[in-house]
Amino acid sequence: MHTFTGIPASRGIVIGPVHVLRWEVPEVRHRIISDEAVPDEIARLHTAIGRAKDRLREVRGRAEKHAGDEEAAIFDVQASMLEDSELIGGVESLIRQNIGAEKAFDLVMLEWRQHFAKHTHAMLRERVSDLVDLHIRVLSVLLDLPDHDPVDLPPGANAILITHDLTPSLTVQLDRNAIAAIATDEGTRASHVAILARSLGLPAVVGLRDAVGRLHGHELAILDGSSGLLIVDPTEEHLTAYRDRALREQADEIELGQLATAEPMTLDGVRMTLRANVDLPDEAEQGAQSGAEGVGLMRTEFLVVGRATMPDEEEQYREYSRVVKAFDGHPVVIRTFDLGGDKLPVGGYPAEANPFLGWRAIRMCLDEPELFKTQLRALLRAALHGDVRIMLPLIVSVAEVRQARALLNEAAAELDARGVDYRHDIPLGVMVETPAAVIVADTLVNDVSFFSVGTNDLVQYTLAVDRGNANLASRYTPLHPAVLRLIQRTVEIGHQAGLEVAVCGEMASQPVMAFALIGLGVRELSVAPRSVPLVKRIIRGVSAEIAREAAAAAVAADTAQAAHDALAERLYSAFGDAPFLRHGLPVVVDGHSFESSAGP
């Protein structure tokens, strides 16, 4: 038995035969050729390219079968690249300098790959993996290596695909009937193969470093996507333990799936509202399908980050409308730009020494009224398509809210002047994520329609802990009584004034925290789409009254650990030995995970 340790990329357990696929750039030796040999070498290059294009046609056909016409079209692009006069010309010119065809091609491809990888435009960086595919394909022909990329496995093989990295060629040929899991030598949690595996629902482990070299193929293995392990030739004990775990996780998945249409109501009849956090318009459909009743937080930074120009009103209007329409009448709360000046494509603002306390979010927007009003106009127009609500981030004073409202009115007047239609009474609310906002919450209530607590930042500012600092990971906890008391105060003041008080930080998806929030009187939670079923299950399994008792004890506790224990004790007695509570969904903030440390 041998255990390979990698990075968990997509959760799930698969027990099956390993299928090793060698598809990586081969080593190329430098070879000098004579002047007389040059014409033949150039001919050799062209023959190889011709054969590579033949193989591309085969791959395209297979891709159409397994993935679809659109995905298969990428191979037309690859074929065009092989016809590119600049690329071929570059290789020929090196051959004329007496370099063998393989080395010449290798050098030219390395240069193009570097060129594309460093480009400012994402659309070019995305093409690097296509160049890698071509690099491998043509060199394989030139070096007479066997053509490994057909992934033809019998259906039901339940195989674990082991490969160096998942290039487009491999991805679109993935036969989902035969491949049940993916393991790669390269990759990180955020790389293409991990994202793809998660979206396909295939368990995956990446970053194994040397699996391809050390495996023959057909060995029985266990892939544990949640722990990042590949256990080859496992013992009987391991097999039994994992088979049991796989069954339990399957049962869990089915149960969670059935929750999509269930009502988020506690055992004692308290009806919660569960919404989704959306980072990109692409996530909107997923959010709508998760059973969320709207969007509690739509972030808008994607429109700005990494861009060469600020998005204009039309583009913003299109993107906001897309999300609003996906949620078909449910409330969609959109947060105005929450970033620092240094992230803006315009203005040349420098980075700050202390960005979390810096010129960003509402401060930046109020100082850049034209920029802000462009966003506001787009929001006012998008609001015609559904129940849109505007949320202002990083508020510390009602003065900021009033200034923002004045600009909102100006934006509306500008639309009137152009004769463009918009929603006239759009609700305006604030994120409560600074101690100041909580302390003076009573001064905010008359100028806003709702509060939304941003736990991530609130914990940071209240406990004076940088959430990105690995040394402080254990000190960063939303269960600190200081944070719980601030949330409690916000809920009390908000509810007294008749305002909705939501919590939209990802911590709401952590079981113990969700329980605390219910107990503190929060009735609206917004979490990532994939967390919606889990939180719904927590809501349906607890009594709000018991949660209230637990939260009261937690608020009165003198340490975060004591607060946690008061909550965990009552939560675990409600659910018994439930695996989902114990494994929990670790709450990961900027790469550092916060996990419940106590258990039953």
Added chain:
Amino acid sequence: MIEREVQIVNRDGMHARPAAQIVKTAAKFQCEITLVRDDTEVNGKSIMGVMMLAAAFGSTITLRADGPDEEQAVEALAAIVANKFGES
């Protein structure tokens, strides 16, 4: 030699697939074809070149053709661009 300015009107701009369409169409013509955006000029028959232009939605490029069939070439290319490369 003739030139025509066109605007990129499909949402995702001139990414890989539109670039491939341009190049495939350009290959049918004898004339030399150049695409220009701001200060950058690229060979319209080279997919690497066209992709490097990275022409996003809303940007303006100049189609330049020089040779016997230059008029048909510019017409054909302008038509694909205006047709949003068959996308939205």
